[in-house]
Amino acid sequence: xKIVLKFPQKVMQDPLLADVVLETGVRINIDRALVDAxxxxxxxxxPDERVEEVAEAFRRRGxxxxxxxxxVVLDEAECVQCGACVSVCPVEVFTYNKDRSISIDFTRCVLxxxxxxxxxxxxxxxxxx
Amino acid sequence: MPKSLExxxxxxxxxxxxxxxxxxxxxxxxxxxxxxxxxxxxVVTTGTFGAMCSSGVWxxxxxxDPPIKLSKVWxxxxxxxxxxxxxxxxIGATQLSETRGIEYGGAHVIEDLVAHREVHLxxxxxxxxxxxxxxxxxxxNIGDLNEATMLNPRNAYQRYNVATNSADRVFYTYMGTLxxxxxxxxxSGSGTLSPxxxxxxxxxxxxxxxxxxCGAEGYVVGHxxxxxxxxxxxxxxxxxxxxxxxxxxxxxxxxHKYGTSLYVGIGVPIPVLNAGxxxxxxxxDADIRTTVLDYGVGRRSRPELMTVSYExxxxxxxxxxxxxxxxxxxxxxxxAKEIATELAEWIRKGTFELALPTMRLPNQAVLKPMKQLxxxxxxxxxxxxxxxxxxxxxxxxxxxxxxxxQVNHLPVVSADKKLIGIVTAYxxxxxxxxxxxxxxxxxxxKRVITAKPDEPIDLAARRLERHNISALPxxxxxxxxxxxxxxxxxxKLLACR
Numbered sequence: 001x002k003i004v005l006k007f008p009q010k011v012m013q014d015p016l017l018a019d020v021v022l023e024t025g026v027r028i029n030i031d032r033a034l035v036d037a038x039x040x041x042x043x044x045x046x047p048d049e050r051v052e053e054v055a056e057a058f059r060r061r062g063x064x065x066x067x068x069x070x071x072v073v074l075d076e077a078e079c080v081q082c083g084a085c086v087s088v089c090p091v092e093v094f095t096y097n098k099d100r101s102i103s104i105d106f107t108r109c110v111l112x113x114x115x116x117x118x119x120x121x122x123x124x125x126x127x128x129x
Numbered sequence: 130m131p132k133s134l135e136x137x138x139x140x141x142x143x144x145x146x147x148x149x150x151x152x153x154x155x156x157x158x159x160x161x162x163x164x165x166x167x168x169x170x171x172v173v174t175t176g177t178f179g180a181m182c183s184s185g186v187w188x189x190x191x192x193x194d195p196p197i198k199l200s201k202v203w204x205x206x207x208x209x210x211x212x213x214x215x216x217x218x219x220i221g222a223t224q225l226s227e228t229r230g231i232e233y234g235g236a237h238v239i240e241d242l243v244a245h246r247e248v249h250l251x252x253x254x255x256x257x258x259x260x261x262x263x264x265x266x267x268x269x270n271i272g273d274l275n276e277a278t279m280l281n282p283r284n285a286y287q288r289y290n291v292a293t294n295s296a297d298r299v300f301y302t303y304m305g306t307l308x309x310x311x312x313x314x315x316x317s318g319s320g321t322l323s324p325x326x327x328x329x330x331x332x333x334x335x336x337x338x339x340x341x342x343c344g345a346e347g348y349v350v351g352h353x354x355x356x357x358x359x360x361x362x363x364x365x366x367x368x369x370x371x372x373x374x375x376x377x378x379x380x381x382x383x384x385h386k387y388g389t390s391l392y393v394g395i396g397v398p399i400p401v402l403n404a405g406x407x408x409x410x411x412x413x414d415a416d417i418r419t420t421v422l423d424y425g426v427g428r429r430s431r432p433e434l435m436t437v438s439y440e441x442x443x444x445x446x447x448x449x450x451x452x453x454x455x456x457x458x459x460x461x462x463x464x465a466k467e468i469a470t471e472l473a474e475w476i477r478k479g480t481f482e483l484a485l486p487t488m489r490l491p492n493q494a495v496l497k498p499m500k501q502l503x504x505x506x507x508x509x510x511x512x513x514x515x516x517x518x519x520x521x522x523x524x525x526x527x528x529x530x531x532x533x534x535q536v537n538h539l540p541v542v543s544a545d546k547k548l549i550g551i552v553t554a555y556x557x558x559x560x561x562x563x564x565x566x567x568x569x570x571x572x573x574x575k576r577v578i579t580a581k582p583d584e585p586i587d588l589a590a591r592r593l594e595r596h597n598i599s600a601l602p603x604x605x606x607x608x609x610x611x612x613x614x615x616x617x618x619x620x621k622l623l624a625c626r
Contacts, residue, residue, distance in 0.1 A: 078380075080178065080380055080392060080461045080463075080464055081461050081463035081464060082179070082457075082458055082459055082460055082461040082463075082464075083457050083458045083461070084305050084315065084457050084458070084459050085457070086445070086455070086456075086457045086458075087308075087313035087314065087315065087455040087456055087457035088305075088306055088308060088312075088313055088457065095445075096443075099463060099466070100443075100458075100461075100462040100463040100466070101463045102463075114306060117306065117385040117386075118305055118306045118385065120180065120305070120382035120383060120384055120390070120392070120459070121380060121382055121383075121392075122383060
């Protein structure tokens with residue numbers, strides 16, 4: 001499961017990820033990390049059965065934790081099943097079915113957003129839009 | 130036993146016609162053999178659904194009171210060509226909105242019309258005795274137009290090249306986003322369902338052939354522009370009534386950082402008149418080969434990297450000289466199949482009969498490049514000799530050279546004359562102001578953006594613009610500086626063109 005960690009400025013200096021990994025022993029995968037002057041935001045992928053434990057370890061360290069919502073959505077009325085999205089996605093969210101329609105598994109998405117601009121029909125949008 | 134078209138139309142009328150889609154025909158011929166398949170099957174339907182930029186619509190708006198002769202007209206701020214009779218105009222798919230730019234274009238106006246949405250019309254004219262009015266502004270929908278006739282100068286490309294990108298940066302093209310260092314490859318065309326590939330000798334597709342066009346009945350006007358039958362890049366010019374079309378088979382598209390285009394759905398029925406035609410309609414994805422081109426090179430002749438079949442392309446991965454490259458289709462095979470199936474249904478239901486062409490299409494035309502009176506100048510022809518400096522010299526020495534030679538850029542070279550960095554007058558001022566370092570080594574930019582002597586200057590100019598810099602050292606294959614090209618020199622040169 002993917003969870004979003006928001007670090008307030010005061011804990012940004014601390015090696016929180018490393019601490020949590022050492023404490024829990026859970027192998028965490030970093031999907032995306034954004035750090036600027038005011039905030040640090042990291043999206044991590046955690047095995048489903050250890051999510052609670054990992055989330056709790058981060059919370060204790062002053063980190064805001066939330067489950068990642070469906071990051072991008074498909075507007076089915078606009079999609080023409082071309083598959084332009086297929087080859088630009090780094091984590092294979094999109095695959096061709098046997099009849100050449102497109103299967104989509106947004107749970108793999110790391111929100112690189114390349115598919116959003118690649119789609120000639122504007123059929124893929126971020127959840128906020 | 131050959132059949133006549135009249136016999137096939139008779140079967141369409143009495144409901145006994147046997148219609149299959151072109152991908153099914155491949156299997157049928159495989160199972161039954163040519164002769165039986167030709168006997169058994171009467172019509173093979175083909176289909177394609179993809180970006181076809183050379184598309185547009187002729188419209189007649191009717192006359193206003195007092196009347197106006199349109200000299201310029203805009204629909205939702207997209208200009209349509211009005212250089213014909215008073216209230217006729219042509220809107221092209223790739224014309225961009227003057228207010229929204231790449232986000233909205235002629236293709237969107239066409240889709241809005243088909244979807245029965247209201248469209249804002251603004252026009253100006255010069256007053257004459259018979260057309261005294263100078264401007265008009267109104268709102269129209271497709272029902273308000275006297276005619277809305279789609280006329281697409283180039284559609285249904287027989288096949289298309291595959292696009293990939295060797296360069297170190299992303300390329301945004303009409304073939305979509307091409308990731309750096311062969312990160313992906315994109316292709317277009319419906320392979321086994323390709324209309325022209327199922328009749329490559331133009332025996333049944335010709336002037337007047339009845340087709341499926343965006344959900345309506347349409348016709349082949351003739352061969353399309355850039356028709357190149359010798360190299361299997363044949364094209365069709367097609368027409369149909371926009372008022373009868375459906376957004377199921379017509380969609381506006383935006384190709385990121387490139388422009389707008391129209392996804393057009395075309396289905397062409399091929400009457401199986403004899404075993405020869407049956408053989409050609411049996412073509413499979415494996416039989417159709419196309420070339421992978423490197424779009425990372427901005428020249429007319431893009432380097433050809435390899436050839437692949439549509440079967441390989443559709444597998445999702447091609448092997449590009451040892452590297453596995455993932456593929457995407459820009460056109461929709463799923464929709465192409467839907468179109469071929471829908472057309473087959475029309476024929477079975479007896480609502481669509483076939484027509485033989487009134488004239489054959491050329492199968493020998495030769496495609497010419499643009500006649501250019503002057504060759505685009507090469508970097509080598511306009512570059513200036515560059516003053517280079519050694520990395521160990523002091524900042525003060527560099528400043529002296531900049532002032533003495535009146536230059537702004539100093540390429541920095543190693544002892545064996547290889548380019549290792551660049552410093553600008555600004556870098557020097559900054560170093561002095563901040564009292565930082567004494568040798569160039571510490572302040573030079575190490576990742577230098579360069580040009581090659583045999584590139585056209587347009588490519589160098591685009592690079593300067595993209596990186597927001599003002600000079601490119603020109604280097605040879607051995608990374609030795611052979612000159613420099615600056616934006617100042619380029620603008621002087623371009624101003625004279």
